[in-house]
Every structure is written in C-alpha cells, then in structure tokens.
Amino acid sequence: MPEISRLSGGSDCFELAFVEREATPNWAMKLGIRLHLAGLSLSNTVSELDRFGVDRARSTVHNWVQKADLQPSGGKNPDHVAVDETVIQINDQQYWLYAAVDPNTNKFLHVKLGTAQNRGLSELFFGELREKHDVEDVPRNQGFLVCERDVLRLVNAVFLVDGAPWLQEALRRHGLRFQHVTHGNRNAVERLYKEIKRRTNQFANHFRHADPATAETWLLAQAFCQNQLI
Numbered sequence: 001m002p003e004i005s006r007l008s009g010g011s012d013c014f015e016l017a018f019v020e021r022e023a024t025p026n027w028a029m030k031l032g033i034r035l036h037l038a039g040l041s042l043s044n045t046v047s048e049l050d051r052f053g054v055d056r057a058r059s060t061v062h063n064w065v066q067k068a069d070l071q072p073s074g075g076k077n078p079d080h081v082a083v084d085e086t087v088i089q090i091n092d093q094q095y096w097l098y099a100a101v102d103p104n105t106n107k108f109l110h111v112k113l114g115t116a117q118n119r120g121l122s123e124l125f126f127g128e129l130r131e132k133h134d135v136e137d138v139p140r141n142q143g144f145l146v147c148e149r150d151v152l153r154l155v156n157a158v159f160l161v162d163g164a165p166w167l168q169e170a171l172r173r174h175g176l177r178f179q180h181v182t183h184g185n186r187n188a189v190e191r192l193y194k195e196i197k198r199r200t201n202q203f204a205n206h207f208r209h210a211d212p213a214t215a216e217t218w219l220l221a222q223a224f225c226q227n228q229l230i
Helices: 002-008 026-037 042-051 058-068 119-133 165-173 184-202 212-229
Strands: 080-090 093-102 107-114 145-148 151-154 158-161 177-180
Touching: 026 042, 026 058, 026 212, 042 058, 058 212, 080 107, 080 184, 093 119, 093 184, 093 212, 107 119, 107 212, 119 165, 158 165, 158 184, 165 177, 184 212
Parallel strands: 080 158, 158 177
Antiparallel strands: 080 093, 093 107, 145 151
C-alpha cells in the first residue's frame, strides 16, 4: 500500500509522550500507529508487529493511537483558510465534522466532531482554531504579519466559507474576516472530506462502540496522517 510506505518512511514525523506499561519498544508503537492510520485493520497491524517479535492485542494498538494524541500541528500562518462541515456516520449515529484547511497546501489545520450544525459549535471550533494557529482579530484594513516570541504569526487571515449562516455569524463574533465562496479554494476541503469519509467507512467496525470523544481523537489522528501523506 503506497500510503503505508510514504507514512512509515518518516520515523520522526511524531513523538510519543506516553510510556506503555508493557514497555513496548518505541519504534514498535510508532510502527503500529503508522500502519493502522495508513489503512491496515487492527488485526492486520497486530500480525505485522508479530513478524517483528512484538506480540500485542488489537485493543493495545487502539490505545496507542488514542494516547498518541496526534493532530494537525499548530503555529501555521496561512493567508486563507477554507472551512466546511459534512455529515459523518459513526456508530449508527450522524455527527457533523468541521474542518479547516489551508487551500495553498491542502493540509488540515483543525478538525472537530459535533452533534449538530449551529452557531455555538461553530464558535467553539473557530475559538480552538484561533488558539491553535494564533489567528487574531484586527481591523479589516490592518492584516499583517507580526513576530512575537520568535514565532511568525498571521493576523487577519481570510476564511472561505459557504452560505451557512451559523458559520458566518460565528466568524463575525470572533472578529474574523471571511468571504462567501462556493467553489475554487474551498474545493480543497471537499477533496479531503472524501478521503476522511473513505477512511471512516473503511474502519466502520472501529467505531462500533466508540464514544464521540474517542471518535474525534481518531479523526484528528487521521487528519495528521493525511497531512503527512501530502
């Protein structure tokens, strides 16, 4: 599988901040996480690890993914941010997946799982995005780059959204600039959504008894994985 070789090629693409009780070698945990996120089922991932003399249960690999807390890296400074939401099926229940993408790189900036389309969840999503990427609210005619603590930050990025009133109102409340766009750069989000939905359908059994928080952690890890493949 090309995705596996491309993802596993970067052994330093993430670090593990947890220590497993069974003292599994760090390289083995990283390999298991990468193989699973790149498309192998838990059963096949366990089989691959067994070839290296690492005998672990499927639930153990699942826990590694959860504990790794993988997600799109912060501190980015895009000049445009494409935002969209889509329905995603998890455990026989519909959820809304919110995503922000840098259309210039086609990489995820942030994703969030919610139970509805509304202004409250949209405000929470944009609040997390601002905290993660330091997008500030400044007057419309004063968008500029500033340097603070040796970190280059973009202020007043332009958010590309559709006509959803809850998204637009949430952006207004955060003081963020936006444009109503129905094509062009926003297509980057739709293309990535298709891949995330494909992976979610592929791992349908993975979500059979998952709660929303667990599913969101997995989706964040998938967004991280997709960024590594681009």
